[in-house]
Amino acid sequence: MESLLNTSSTMLFTAFILYLVATFFFGFTIKDKTNEHRKSGFIGKLAITLTIIGFFAQLIYFITRWMASGHAPVSNMFEFVTFLGMCLVLAFIIIYFIYRINILGLFALPIAMIFIAYASVFPTEIAPLVPSLKSHWLYIHVTTVALGSGILFISFVAGLIYLIHEVDQHERTLRTVSLEVILYIIFLLLGFIIISTIYSSMNYNASFEYELNGKPVVANYTLPAIAAPNDGTLVTEGVMEPWFETPSWMQGADAGRKFNSVIWSFFTGTLLYLLTRLVLRKRVGAAIQPLLKHVKPDLVDEINYRSVAIGFPVFTLGGLIFAAIWAQEAWGRFWGWDPKEVWALITWFFYAAYLHLRLSRGWHGEKSAWLAVIGFGIILFNLIVVNLVLAGLHSYA
Numbered sequence: 001m002e003s004l005l006n007t008s009s010t011m012l013f014t015a016f017i018l019y020l021v022a023t024f025f026f027g028f029t030i031k032d033k034t035n036e037h038r039k040s041g042f043i044g045k046l047a048i049t050l051t052i053i054g055f056f057a058q059l060i061y062f063i064t065r066w067m068a069s070g071h072a073p074v075s076n077m078f079e080f081v082t083f084l085g086m087c088l089v090l091a092f093i094i095i096y097f098i099y100r101i102n103i104l105g106l107f108a109l110p111i112a113m114i115f116i117a118y119a120s121v122f123p124t125e126i127a128p129l130v131p132s133l134k135s136h137w138l139y140i141h142v143t144t145v146a147l148g149s150g151i152l153f154i155s156f157v158a159g160l161i162y163l164i165h166e167v168d169q170h171e172r173t174l175r176t177v178s179l180e181v182i183l184y185i186i187f188l189l190l191g192f193i194i195i196s197t198i199y200s201s202m203n204y205n206a207s208f209e210y211e212l213n214g215k216p217v218v219a220n221y222t223l224p225a226i227a228a229p230n231d232g233t234l235v236t237e238g239v240m241e242p243w244f245e246t247p248s249w250m251q252g253a254d255a256g257r258k259f260n261s262v263i264w265s266f267f268t269g270t271l272l273y274l275l276t277r278l279v280l281r282k283r284v285g286a287a288i289q290p291l292l293k294h295v296k297p298d299l300v301d302e303i304n305y306r307s308v309a310i311g312f313p314v315f316t317l318g319g320l321i322f323a324a325i326w327a328q329e330a331w332g333r334f335w336g337w338d339p340k341e342v343w344a345l346i347t348w349f350f351y352a353a354y355l356h357l358r359l360s361r362g363w364h365g366e367k368s369a370w371l372a373v374i375g376f377g378i379i380l381f382n383l384i385v386v387n388l389v390l391a392g393l394h395s396y397a
Contacts, residue, residue: 015057015061015116017054019054019109022047022050023047029041030292051093051109055086055089058082078122079119085119088154092108099302108157114190121196141326145322145323148319153376154307155304155376158301158303159368167366169286184284190269191265196264205221206220207221208225208229209233211231219256220257226243227244227246228244231245304368309355312352320345323344346378347375350378354371
C-alpha cells in the first residue's frame with residue numbers, strides 16, 4: 001500500500017507541475033490572434049497537450065489512491081477537493097476542443113491548481129470510513145456533484161474573462177469595485193494556501209485545552225494562534241501566545257482553530273493583494289484587461305451559457321437526486337435540512353434562475369457573466385464555509 005500511496009502523491013505533484021507549465025504556455029498565446037479563431041498555433045497545441053498529460057497523471061493519482069484505500073478517494077476534504085480540481089480540468093479540456101479558445105486555459109488551470117493546493121492543507125492520510133460513507137451511492141453522489149461543479153466553474157472562468165474585458169477600468173464605479181473584490185477574494189484563498197503550506201513545511205503545532213459541552217477537548221493548531229479557543233489554555237511551550245480568545249458565540253468543535261484560519265487568510269491574502277497592487281500601480285483588473293484585447297466577448301458569453309446548460313443537469317443528478325437516495329440509505333430520510341443539503345438546494349435554485357433569466361428574460365453578456373461569478377461564490381461557500389464551519393451531518397468531511 002505504501003508504494004501505491006507514493007505513486008499517487010508523485011502523480012498528483014506531477015499533474016500540478018504540468019498544469020503550471022501549461023498555464024505559462026497559454027499565457028504566451030495572449031498576444032496571438034489565434035485566440036480569436038478556431039485554429040490554434042503551435043504554443044496553444046503544446047499547452048493543451050501538457051494539460052491532457054497532466055490530467056492523465058491526476059487520473060493515475062486517483063486510481064492508485066483508490067487501490068491503496070479500497071474505496072473511491074472522495075471521502076474527505078483532501079480527496080474531494082483534489083477530485084473537484086480534476087473535474088474542472090476535464091471540463092476545460094472538453095470545452096477547449098469545442099471552442100479552441102486558449103485564453104480559457106490561462107484562467108481555468110490556475111483555479112484547478114488552487115484547488116489542488118487548497119486540498120493539500122488537509123490531512124492526506126487514508127482513514128477508515130465511517131458507517132454512513134460505506135455506500136456505493138455516496139461515490140455516485142459525490143463524483144457527480146464534483147463533475148457538475150467542475151463544469152459550472154468553467155462558466156465562472158468565462159464570466160470573469162468577459163467582465164475583465166468589458167468593464168471600463170478607467171473610472172471607479174460599482175462595477176469596477178465589485179470586479180476587484182472578486183479578484184481580492186481569490187487572493188484571500190491564495191493567502192490561506194501559502195501560509196498553511198509554509199507552516200505545514202515547518203511541522204508547526206500548538207495545542208489548547210478547553211471544554212466543549214462539559215467535556216475536555218484538545219484543539220491542535222497548525223497556524224500560530226492569533227485567536228485561541230474560548231476559555232482555552234495553551235499547553236504547548238515555545239510557541240506564539242494568542243492575541244485574544246475566540247468569541248463565545250462561535251460554537252462547535254474547533255471553532256477557535258477555524259476562526260484563526262480565517263484571520264490568517266485575510267491577513268496573508270490582503271498582504272499579497274497589496275503587494276501586487278504596489279507592483280502593478282493599478283487595480284488588478286485594470287492590469288489584466290489589456291492582455292485580453294483579442295478575446296471575443298460573444299464567444300466567451302456563449303461558453304458561459306453552455307457550461308451552465310451542461311453542468312446544471314449533472315449537478316441536479318448528483319446534488320439532489322443521488323444525494324437524496326444516499327441520505328435515505330444512510331440516515332433513513334430523503335431530506336433533513338442539514339446545512340449541506342440546504343446550500344445544495346440554494347445552489348440548484350440559483351442556477352435554475354440563471355437559465356430562466358438567460359432564456360426568458362434575455363440576460364446575456366454582462367448580466368449573465370455576473371450571475372456566473374455569483375454562482376461560483378455560492379459553490380465556494382458550500383465547499384469551504386458549510387464544510388468546515390457549520391456543524392452538520394456532513395462535518396466528517
